[in-house]
Amino acid sequence: MPYIFSGLITKIVTRGMGQKNSRLYGGAPRPSAHQLIFLLASSQKIMNHHLVSFILKSMILPLLSRDDPLLFDYNVEQRVNDFVAAALAQANVTRTNHIMFTMGTDFKYQYAESWFRQMDKLIHYVNKDGRVNALYSTPSIYTDAKFSTNEPWPLKTNDFFPYADNPNAYWTGYFTSRPALKRYVRMMSGYYLAARQLEFFIGRSKSGSTTDSLGDALALAQHHDAVTGTEKQHVANDYAKRLSIGYKKAEELVSTSLGCLSESGSNSRCSSPTTKFVQCPLLNITYCPPSEMNLSQGKSLVVLVYNSLGWKREDVLRIPVMSDSIVVHDSEGREIESQLLPIANASSHLRDRHVKAYLGTSPAASPKFWVAFPASVAPLGFSTYFISIGKRSASISSTSTLNSQGSESRNLQVGQGRLKLQYDAAGALSQYSDSKTQVEANFEQKYKYYLGQDGSGDDPQASGAYIFRPKGVVPIKTDGQVPPTILRGPILDEVHQQINPWIYQITRVYKGKDYVETEFIVGPIPVDDENGKELSTEIITSMATNKTFYTDSSGRDFIKRVRDYRSEWKIEVNQPVAGNYYPINLGIYVEDGSKELSILVDRSVGGSSIKDGQIELMLHRRLLNDDGRGVAEALDEKVCLDDQCEGLVIEGKYYLKIDPQGDGARWRRTFGQELYSPLLLAFAEKDGGNWGNSHVSSFSGMDPTYSLPENVALLTLEELEDGSVLLRLAHLYEAGEHKDLSAPASVDLKRVFPDKKIG
Structure with a gap:
């Protein structure tokens, strides 16, 4: 006889084998409201179709008050038959004699008492019927029951993405929804990793600051309606607030830890260092109060750089500064090469508006430059650098402008090292070349936006927080607009482009790096035409990729994707764009047998290869209609300042590299870890004196x-x-x-x- 079980028991109850089920749950307590409930039915084969809605709507809910035989609509026998039929249908395509039904949804358990009362009745009458056995269970009990049968199991290496619940409703929009919150979660995750290491080095405090609050906030942010961006706006604000509170507490711990380690250089427990290190969580929008200090009269800015990786790391730091007479020294007192780059107006505007919006105060002054310099840090350690005013200053980047008349040569090349990019006379990116690997490739980089479906017409499905349903695509042309500005220097070159009034882009090529860094400032996305928009950037090459591309699985393994194809079932894709979008947490790549094009991201986004040789990433979404999946409001994020609200502006980066076939994995894995675990920067002031006399300048x-x-x-x-x-x-x-x-x-x-x- 097949069995069904459901819930919290310690033993599988097997009726018809000499045991009597005298208690409804086999002697186990009823599960609490937040726990999953499973119904498991025994037979020999497994099923893959979904019965949850059928069970919920057709069997459970009607049992609430209809099990009295005197009632006109008494339906116990009918519901038991329905349940047994559903269980046997699933059992007939299932391995082993146990099956599972998950009960309930995230919209239902507000009424837990009602739910459990109904399920109690269902279990009671199904077991009384005797054809199957039902009981409360848990995932571990179900797994143990499956495992104990010693059946062989197939290894599944793919997934069910992209998911759709009707032909025009692909759940691929949430891969990008709320990109600022996604970035915040990613940034805090890397910070949390480093903070716990520093907590370990000085010893966990029983009464002082810990990383616990940040860990709790990050755990909460992993909810399927948190980092996904599928919550209401006030709930998203609450997630961000909790992360901020957690960060402030962890920040105290990090400051104390770095102060202790820099003063003692040992792992001895320490709680009150004299040096106070300050951090700059808004450094991405050029706001860093300690770096804006007056460096005159012998003062220096101390920059302590912590590396949370287990490898030695070399990178280029960029710190906003006020003066153009800057000199940088390392921990040995040696002057190191540095470069000044003027801060773009787009960055300054982002800083001024958002600092006031989020902190409630306007910055006292605005830095004019980034100072860029190389840093080298030992594994699980820190190095110290000093920024001061000196007679020999950092190299100031040379500036030029490219226009169609050609103030420079008609084809512009940027890059001081092995990697070079070429731009055509119109300012469009046209070629990538690496002198070390001998890779050359022609490619373009463009922007476009999809118009969000508003739900009108025959199918009311709109594009929203969950659903990506475009009703058209609009390419964003840059020809004839603001010409690119080129900044050159000994450490890196930058190409600044105002793509349109609401997209600004900086492309960076570092002398000592073998990848391209692209920074974007996007927003507010205009909706004056009453159309929601979903912005994507795309890289277009001539590579013959045969409909195939690869995206990461939760930042680890890469899964092969084939456009309009699923390996385990035949699929009909009604939405050729949305139906081929996948989540990208780490990166995406394509290959053509001779080379690989890889792109890594600084937050989770949606992306695809809609055409051969092309990769696209969706960077931002602003929509005006709800998609009917429970949010009950449009995905229209805004930032309000002085009673005026504008659409959300985001700043972010993605990274691109082209390798010979078979060599791309090394960069994706190694640099991917650097993205997950960025260098942690902390700042202090040195007012004369010799830092080395009272501090340890390096540590591992x-x-x-x-x-x-x-x-x-x-x-x-x-x-x-x-x-x-x-x-x-x-x-x-x-x-x-x-x-x-x-x-x-x-x-x-x-x-x-x-x-x-x-x-």
Whole structure:
């Protein structure tokens, strides 16, 4: 006889085998309202179609008051038959004699008592009928029951994306919805990782600041209606507020930890350092009060740079400064090469408006330059740099403008190192070349927006927080508009472009880097024409990619995607764009047998390859209609200042690289970890004196001669409440992903923790 079970029990009840079920739940308590409920039916085969709505609407709800035989609409026998039929239908296509029905949805459990009363009755009458056995269960009990049968199981390596619940309703819009919140969650995740490491180095406090509040806020933000962007606006505000509160508490811990480590250089417990380090969470919009200090009369800005990776790291830092007479020294007192770049007006406007909107005060003064300089930091350690006013100043970037008449040559090349980009006379990107790998490729980068369907017409489905349903695409042309501005210097080149009144772009090529960095400032997206818009950028090449591209799975494995195709079932795609969009948490790439084009992102976005040789990323969405999936309001984010509200402006980056075939994985994995775990910057003031006499200018928590293998990442280093330490490492590569780095790796924990006892 097949069995069905549902809920919180410790033992599977098997009726008809000498046991009597004298209690409704097999002696187990009823689950609480927030726990999933499962109904499991026993048979030999598994099913893959969805019965939740059928069970909820047709069986459970009508049982509330219709089990009295004296009632005219008594329906117990009918509902039991329906349930048994559904269970057997599923069991007939299921391996083993156990099946699962998940009960309820996120809209239903407000009325938990009503739900459980109805399910109690269903379980009671189904079991009384005797054809199947139903009981409350849990995911672990269900899994144990499946596992105990010793059945062989197929390995599934793909997923069900993109999901749709009707032909014009693909749930691919939420991959990008609320891009600012998505970025905030990503930024705080990296900060949390670094903060827990620093907490470990100085010892977890029992009474002072901890990282717990930030961890709680980040955990809450992983809810399926949080980081996804499918919540109401006031709820999104609450998630952001909780992250901010958590950050402020973790910030105190980080400041204390860095002060202690820089003053003692040891791992001894410390709670009150004399040096106060300040951090700049709004550095991305050029707001950093400590760097705006007056550096005259012998004062210097101390920049402490912490690396949370298990590898030595070299990067280029950019700090906003007030003066053009800047000099940068390293911890040994040596002057290092630096470069000044004027801050764009678009960045300054973003800073002025958003600082006042979010902090309630206007910045006292605006920095005029970024100072860029190289930094080198040991694994799990920090380095210190000093910015001051000096006679020898940082190199000021040379500035030129490209226009159709050609104030420069008709074809402009930027890049001081191995990587070079070429622009045509109209200011459009036209070629990528890497002198080391000998890769050359012609490509374009463009913007476009999709008009959001408003729900009018035969199908009322609108584009909204969940659903991406375009009703047309509008290319954004840049020809004849503001000509690009080129900034050149010894460390990096920048190309500034005002794409249109609400899109500003900066393309950077670093002398010592082998990838392209593109920064975008987008918004407010105009909706004066009463059309919602969904903005995408696209990279267009001549690569023959045969409908195939690859996107990451939760930032780890990459999954092969084929346009308009699913490997396990035949699909008809009614929405050729939305029906081929996928979530991109780390990156996306295409290949043509000779080279790979990879793009990595700084937050989760939606993206695709809609045509061969093309990659597109959706960067921002502003819509005027609700899509009917529960948000009950349009995705129209605004920032209000002085009683005037404008659409949300976002700032972000994506990164591009073209490699010979088979070599792209190394960059995607290594640089991907740098994106997840950015350098943590903290600032202090040095007023004369010798910093080295009272401070340690460099530190590493690992053996100074050791670093983790290139294919191993440090995911967690945390001291727990009981004093034990949680260490989580990950091998970054899939089998066969890289000819060398997919091989097994070993880690010497004694060198990772040279001053700790490993039990």
